[in-house]
C-alpha cells in the first residue's frame with residue numbers, strides 16, 4: 001500500500017530531497033531511490049554534499065567532487081559528490097565580490113555573511129534545481145529550515161539597505177555616498193536565484209521533500225520540529241521514511257530483540273498519529289550495513305516495490 005504511494009511519489013516528481021538527523025539513513029535512501037529510478041528507465045542524477053565521499057563508498061566507485069560521472073554500468077545513473085568544505089570557498093568569494101561595493105559604503109564588518117558548510121552546500125544545490133538534462137535529480141541532503149533562514153538573511157538585509165538608499169537618496173548624497181543602481185543588480189540576481197530555488201522546493205508539482213527517521217523518541221521530536229520549520233517556508237514534507245525497523249521474523253523468542261521491537265512498535269504508533277498527513281514507509285533493519293548495487297536494490301524493493 002505505502003509502497004505504491006511511495007512509488008507514485010518518486011515517479012511523479014523531478015526533484016527528490018532526503019532530510020533527517022545525522023546517521024539515520026539519508027544517503028542510503030537517496031542512493032537507493034536514484035538506483036531504483038534509473039532501473040526503471042529514468043535518467044537520474046544523484047547529488048550529495050558530504051565531505052566524507054559517502055556516495056563513492058555506497059556505489060563502490062569514485063564519485064567526483066567537480067564533475068558529474070556515470071555510475072557503474074547503469075545507463076541512466078550518474079552522480080556528483082559536492083565537497084561542502086570546498087563549496088564554502090566558492091560561495092564566500094562570490095558573496096565577497098558582490099558585497100564589495102557595499103563595503104565601501106558601510107564597512108565590511110556590517111556585511112559579513114553567516115556562512116556555514118551547509119549553506120555553501122545548498123548554494124551549490126541551487127544550480128541543479130534548474131536542471132533540464134535529467135528526468136530526476138535526487139539530493140542526498142535536504143536543506144533545513146535553519147539553512148533556509150540563514151540564506152534569506154543577507155538578501156533581506158540587502159533589500160533593506162536598497163530601500164533605505166532609495167528613500168533617502170538625498171541623505172546619501174549629503175554623506176558623500178555615490179549611489180549606483182548597478183551595485184544592486186548582482187544582489188538582485190542572487191536573490192532571484194534563491195527565491196526561485198525556495199519556490200521550487202515548495203512546488204509540490206515538481207519537488208518531494210522526504211524525511212528519514214528512526215522509530216525513536218529524539219528523532220520523532222526532531223522530525224516534528226523540521227516539518228514545522230519547513231512549513232514556515234511553504235515547504236510540505238511529503239513522506240516519512242522510518243528506517244531500521246527490526247523485522248518480526250527475526251525475533252524468534254529473543255528477549256532483547258523483542259524488547260527493542262516492542263519499543264519500536266510504540267514509536268511506530270506515535271509516528272502514525274503525528275505524521276498522518278504524509279506517506280509513511282518502513283525500511284527494515286538489514287543484517288549488515290548497506291552498500292553496493294545489490295543491497296541498494298534490496299532496499300529499493302522494500303520502499304518502492306519491484
Ligand SMILES: Nc1ncnc2c1ncn2[C@@H]1O[C@H](COP(=O)(O)OP(=O)(O)OP(=O)(O)O)[C@@H](O)[C@H]1O
Nearest residue numbers: 022023024025026027028244284285286288289290
Ligand atoms: N536499514 C538499514 N539496515 C542496516 N544498516 C543501515 C540501514 N540504513 C542505513 N544503514 C547503515 O547506517 C549507516 C548510516 O547510514 P547513512 O550513511 O545512509 O546515514 P546518513 O543519514 O546519510 O548519515 P549522515 O548524516 O552522516 O550523512 C550506514 O553505514 C548504512 O549502511
Ligand SMILES: [Mg+2]
Nearest residue numbers: 026027050054
Ligand atoms: Mg549521508
